Amino acid sequence: MDTENDTGTKASPYWTGWIVSLGFILGFVTLCMGLTFPVHALFLLLTGWTSQAMQLVNEGSASLPELVSSLLLIAVIAVLLHFALRVLFRRYTKQSEDMSKTWGWQRRWSLSLVVILALLVVSGICVLGISHQTWQLATSDEPLLFKSGFTAARRSASKNNLKQIGLAFHNYHDAFDRLPVGGDFNRIGEPQHSWVTHLLPYLDQGSLYNQIDFSQPWKAEVNRSPFETRVYVMENLGVIHRFENGKRRAENQKGYQPSHYAANNQILNVNTGMKLRDIKDGASDTILAGEVSTGIKAWGDPTNFRNPQLGINASPNGFGGPYQWGAHFLLVDGSVRFISDDIDPQILKALATPNGGETVGEY
Structure with missing residues (x-):
């Protein structure tokens, strides 16, 4: 079994190298033929949403006081969320019969949760932007091809x-x-x-x-x-x-x-x-x-x-x-x-x- 695993481990980089090399060769030949639409399509799908984001930023006119107020509001929400989760966690640990020792809700857990929620919001905007870009490319007067x-x-x-x-x-x-x-x-x-x-x-x-x-x-x-x-x-x-x-x-x-x-x-x-x-x-x-x-x-x-x-x-x-x-x-x-x-x-x-x-x- 160890021999088979060792063989598979050695073969994996070998085939990965061949696949990457073949991808580069096909990409080079495609570009030489002038058929740049696959790379163009991938680039537009991945970055097309940025134009919408920049448009929203340019249209926004938030002043420094408004920016500070928004950050303070986020901080207050994060603190309230931390204490709410701390209370809920304490109640859960008291009701649990399997836990012999209880730990308090950690601040880093609340911070991690806030970061995850922020990433989910940003990811949602990206997904909406990519969807919009895909629809625009699919319904434009001149096909992407x-x-x-x-x-x-x-x-x-x-x-x-x-x-x-x-x-x-x-x-x-x-x-x-x-x-x-x-x-x-x-x-x-x-x-x-x-x-x-x-x-x-x-x-x-x-x-x-x-x-x-x-x-x-x-x-x-x-x-x-x-x-x-x-x-x-x-x-x-x-x-x-x-x-x-x-x-x-x-x-x-x-x-x-x-x-x-x-x-x-x-x-x-x-x-x-x-x-x-x-x-x-x-x-x-x-x-x-x-x-x-x-x-x-x-x-x-x-x-x-x-x-x-x-x-x-x-x-x-x-x-x-x-x-x-x-x-x-x-x-x-x-x-x-x-x-x-x-x-x-x-x-x-x-x-x-x-x-x-x-x-x-x-x-």
């Missing part, structure tokens, strides 16, 4: 979309020696077709482009079918997950399909498309297009352009991403940058204008 690793994947997909759009712009420019117009309007000001429509052949959508009757406006009945077709490169997965919880509802499958990206109206506007050589401020310092998450228009809408100077995530008619702190933008040189929404307005103005002559600093 998509708040970490998959959020990075969707942001990467959006950047890739913008890079494809940038390549299409440059291929169009190579073919026509200018960028497409922001929107075609006829002589009487009626909207015809958008910059996205002109880029379709360079977005691997040649067959869709050939279905469009350019002699008719984009909303003409003859053009309804092609403009109700999804162009996936114009859809930002982050916007879909933010507003539809990752699912395209049946009613959104019908009608004119959206574009989650808009052009810079300083470069593409009504019947206006610039040449790259006319952008004097530099292709790497000028915005060409960017993410939008409000006021979303159809990809066939000839008015799908905006002014970056309205700010980022600051106006329903401006640019903005589906995530916090900023949005992705396509620059004229084809690169994609994430620009914070707290960028200096003067720098944002310099990035928006193609020939403003402003100096673009760090951003």
